[in-house]
Amino acid sequence: MSKLILFTVVLVSLAEVSASGLFANASGEEPGNGNPILPGYYADPSIVSYQDTYYIYATIDPWGGETLACWESKDFKNWTLHQLNWPTKEACTSPSSMGAMVWAPSVVQAPDGKFYMHVSVGSEVWVGVAEHPLGPWENPLGDQPMISADFAKEYHMIDAQAFVDDDGNAYLYWGSGWNWTNGRCFAAKLNPDMASFDGEVKDVTPSNYFEAPVMVKRDERYFLMYSNGKTTIDTYQVHYAIGDSPLGPFKEAKNSPILVTDHARNILSPGHHTVFEQDGQHYILYHRHNIPFEPVHRQICVDELNFTHDGLIETVTPTHQGPSLIANRREDRRPIPSIATASSRRDERVRAAHAIDDNYATRWEAAANDSLPTLQLEFTSVTTVSKQELIPQFGWKPQLFRIESSIDGKQWETVADFTKNPVIGSPIAIEKPVSCKYLRIQFSGSEESHTASLFEWLAY
Known part of the structure; x- marks a missing residue:
């Protein structure tokens, strides 16, 4: 993918050394401007398409x-970026809940036309239903989980994923x-309500299975x-097994795993994915470590997923540029x-350019x-x-900043002021026309608020 923005930039070297040593002596391909597809640190993606719109x-x-x-x-x-009304840690807490936060959503559209989300909160599986991908969402079981932490205490009740077969089951x-x-x-067959089981729960664990x-x-x-x-080091990877029915049994394929770490190209621990199809092409949507590695900050990427003539999944080539x-x-x-230019930078890896x-x-x-910070x-x-569009490092956190413009770099006028009323979102749009040669953004707030960092600042 060619660069479309004609800025004077120098990209940071990716030969990083992290506390874990994962990027020691890493060299080769630099990240492109395709993957990751989302600005920020997210994992365990699920995707639906509705009315010509995608929701991750x-x-x-x-x-x-x-x-x-939700993007x-x-x-x-x-x-x-959108904020959903549900799930929340507060709403999804039961007497059996543990301390884990909101994790690993799976969203599908069922035969009844509604959208159903199965999500991990407190090491339990909760279910939500909505008429639209953005909600409002509600729990059809009231204030109870679908699968409690007590279901099988020796295992972790997380990473639920729903699948709707061709016959509607x-x-x-x-x-x-x-x-x-x-x-x-x-695994278990679901009733039409998508919130209860039709029959017994089966153990369908294939070889080399851990989660997702x-x-x-x-x-x-x-x-x-x-x-x-x-996922916290470099061993995370995607495997697969094949069966003749949705409840197995499943046998791991001879060419599994099919998506793994590639140190030479700074691609570490790809996994916890979903698969979708667009215009006849399958894609794998997954997370992998950010660059430079900062545990645990993962980012969402997409690459092609293809099948062989003999019915296997081809080995996936993870890329920085991404697919077409x-x-x-x-x-x-x-x-x-x-x-x-900037008043400072944390280090060489996070430059103004x-x-x-x-x-x-x-x-x-x-x-x-x-x-x-300016x-x-x-x-x-x-x-x-x-x-202008600002794309902050943490779009879900309040951002405190002021934008000013200048003709000569000496006299400045305020364009937008969010120093007292913080704004949340990504991108943050500033639609106030201004004639200038210089723009500057000055951040305020504590270090913990993570306000003084941007993925992108776009001026049109």
Whole structure:
């Protein structure tokens, strides 16, 4: 994918060294401006398409939040973050709940036309229903989980994924282990309410299973895909097994695993995925570590998924550029060329130039001791900026900042002021036309609020 933004930038070297050593001596391909597809740290994605719009649901890293992230897009390139009314940690807590936050959503549209979400909260599986992908969502079971933590205490009741077969029958797959060992996969047929079981629960655990089951059907064969390894290091990977019915038995395929770490290209621990089809092409939507590695901050990526002539899943080639589905992001909205400078940077890996490089693998972040973190754009001449978009590092957190403009770099006028009334979202749109040669954004708030960092600052 060619760069569409004509900025003067220098990309950071990716030969990083982390506390875990995962990026020691890493070299080779730099991240492109396709993958990751979302700006920020998210994991365990699920996706639905409705009325020509995509919706991605994901865990907020690290290790879940009070709720989920939900991203909406018409073109699979430009995404808007939404807040859902449900699930929340507060609403999804029962007498048997444990401390885990909101994790691992699975959303499907059932034969009745409604949308059903199965989600992990408190090491339990909860279910929600809505008429629209954005909700409002409600729990058809009231204030109770669908699968409690007491179902099988020796295993982890998480990562539930629903599958609707061609005949309209639906199934649920879930389960993991404790301490990164002893994973177990349970499965059962669902009643039409998608919130109760039609028959007994079966143990369908295939070889090398730990968590994150995903069911894919093709040519009357059932592909139970799943993750194994440890997501906090470099061993996480995608496996799959094949069966003749949705409840198995399943035998691991001879070429499993099919998506693994590639140190030479800075791709670490890909997994916990879903699969979708668009215009006859299958895609795998998954998370992998951010660059540089910061435990645990994962990012959502997409690549092609293909099948062999003899009915196997081909080994997936994870990329930085991404497939043609995400090519030419913002091709119809070219930002004004500029040069970015900043009052500080945390280190060499998070430079000012990264805020204008059309790349969600890179960002600018101010130094922790910067008392007035400032990022500035300089245009080649005085120009009219009609709209700005800010894409913060943590779009779900309140952002405190002021944007100012200047003709000469000395006298400044306020364009937008959110220093007293913080704004939440991504992207944050500023639609106030201004004539200027310089724009600057000054952040306020504590270091813990993570306000002084941007993936992108786009001026149109």
